[in-house]
Amino acid sequence: MAIDPIYIVQLTVNGIVLGLLYALIAVGLALIFGVIEIINFAHGELLMVGAYAMAFALPAVGLLYWPALAVAVIVSAIGGLVIYELFLSRLRTSEFERSVLITLALSIIILHVVQYLFTANPRLVDTQYGFDGVDIGAIRITWTRLIGAGAALVAFALLYVTLKYTQFGRAMRAIAQNREAALMVGIQPRAVARNAIVLATALCGLAGAVLAPIQLVTPSMGQSLIFKAFALVIIGGLGNIPGAIVAAVGLGLMESWIGGFFEIIWQELAVFLVMIVVLLLKPDGLFRREAMRVG
Amino acid sequence: MTAILEIRELRKSFDGVHAIDDLSFDVEAGRITGLIGPNGSGKSTTIDCIGGFQSIDGGKVMLAGADITGRATHEIARAGLMRTFQTVRVFERLSLRDNLLIAAQHFDDAQWTDELFRTARYRRAVAAAEARAHELIELVGLSRLIEAEAGILSYGQRKLVALAAALMPASKIVVLDEPVAGVNPTRIREVEEILRKLNSAGQTFLIVEHNVEFIGNLCDRVIVLDQGHKLAEGTAADIQNDPRVLEAYLGMTPEMAATAMQGAA
């Protein structure tokens, strides 16, 4: 089988874009886990809500990409805030299984409500950019993918700046590193948790909104992505943000390469195997939970 | 007298900080030995290292001549070293009886098949364990609460349960990590009595404590730690008059201490 180098490069480019999107999701999960030690099972559904918000906002603003994106991100962030305030704010960090089941229940409710209201029919989402793209030699990257990758990179840069230089960000890192010490110096856990959730779900909503024009929007789109995001967070080390990003891009690339040559089943199997191997060798993940090191 | 526990050149660091540095001491069989030292001197770390709750960076731990350095926690327990914890640990949702029975469970030779078929071996093991549990609960004065869940007991009562549990199996040495911290004074007297009684029946103890008076009353031999190494060793009286100890603990010279004690008298 002659392997076309152009094909490989195309796969690589797609893989990186995919990886960056995975990273958006995984970073949000890592952030939430680092600050309140909860694995948010509803994360995928918040992504889906972001995608649907994008799907509905676009026609309302004449298919303009950026306003619709803003709406989608805000909707997801509000969703995250509401979930936190109503259901998660009173949980203690020791009640891990309870938090899993609560977010799981929410994920089921959200998914099926959306499915009930909007049916399971996949939706094609169109934007002002249509299917136009950039051609570099024989490689084509659609604008929607390019913007998606760009938005992800900008988001990570903003996140880095926030975590490292703002008080709001420092408080989050403090809580993630040493909860007791942070509480003793007067950091308010609920306020920090609320901020972390809003940030994380905004990222997630961004991922959903960016994905909407790239792939079909269905109520269960969050489900398939979230399993991979969980695997990433584990592989990267729970609560470790740079670890999650590295793992995500790695996964995107691996998926793209494998998917380009083999059937989909091998992609999933590969992810699972990598996760198991990593856990066998390093039960705490590839990069130990250095409690949300920023870099 | 034979040494039941031998520590040789023990070393343990955390991120470059030497918590324990070249520590060596013996615990003699049949004696009550105390381990004291100011905060941060490495007492609890020493116990954790001996008991297999912390990895050891260097040195050796020998129990009755057998090398237990770096072995798994449960193996060390089975080798004959039982311990209690500084933050008292009991099974909160189990009765006192169950708390004690579990502690003895793996020291008899009954298998799950024995239990399934209720063989004579199983029934003997259970009877022996129940008898010992009753004896120990009686000794710590909690008989009327034997069916109560450990979670509803007060802090001091839980410490007694933890003590009783550590005594359930026949062991070579019982290591007590701050057995009377946070316990009210009358109870402390009771605990002294209990430990003396058990010691006269032959049980060896190593006790880590802050309460110098408690140690003074009970211990045949006291080892003083400071910043991870052995500062002094001797009888309680030796220690109380050792100027190095006084300085490390109280920042006092013997003259100042004498004045202080006169003031307290």
Place this chain on the structure above:
Amino acid sequence: MKTLGVLAVALLCGALPYLTTSNYVIGIAISACIFTVAAAALNIVYGYVGLLSFAQLGFWGIGGYAAALTVMTYGGSFWQGLLWAAILNAAVALVIGYPALRTNRHAFVIVTLAFTLLVTLIARDWVDMTRGPLGIPGLPAPTLFGLEFNTTPRFYWIAWTFAVVALGALYILCSSRIGRTLVAIKQNEPLVRAQGISPMPYKLAAFAISAAVTGVAGGIYAFHLRVIDPLFLDFYYMQTFLIMVIIGGAGSFWGVVLAGMVMAAVPEILRFSADFRMIIYGIILLVAMLAMPNGVAGWLHDRRVERMRAALR
């Protein structure tokens, strides 16, 4: 006294086909028997060991497919199919369990979830083995010494016998020293280790036993449905088992059994809309976790502890 009561109830349930001729009701009872056992098996891992395992659904699926394939592809009997369901699941559980149980409780949840998703994918995409989305229809009725279990009441005997035997075995396990050790591990693992017990073999054993039992339950259910396809691994089943365990009270043997029996009728009542059913399930799960996380049995236990505490003063 309690034993007599339990036996009486068990016999009463066994007599169901004599009490009603409605195949509909007996069908519900068959599901009740099977689901209750699956919930009890989940209880071993979640209630007794204290780990939230989504692998349950994967084992259920493997059990169903193993039994179906044994009969349809390899020409074995229903009973051999069940045996393979148990053995295969126990083996898989040991292999997956070893890395999974060594990690912390956070990673455990995700690894077990990943395992189940993988099983679902295999069911859907390994078409050569499992016939993919089309599934394996036409599973025949079990036979034993010439007697064919081809009517609903007859199949009920299989389900009922299984429930009695499986629940009996699980009960013996839970009330034995092994069960007590599992509970102790859940409550205070360092203390358990300090008392000479290595937790890993216990957790592995519990995981494997739970998997084997769940697998057999899955096998029987597949033959009740007379067809197996990837929908057998629908998350709906996991939720059903979870809700039974949570409402009954994780860690309470009889609480979960009772919840299982009572809640068996719920899926039927909610049959009219798949989405609606899931939404209701989600709401039940949510309310239970918010208001009564320890289930009915847990709530009763807390009342009793309060009384004991008050009596001590």
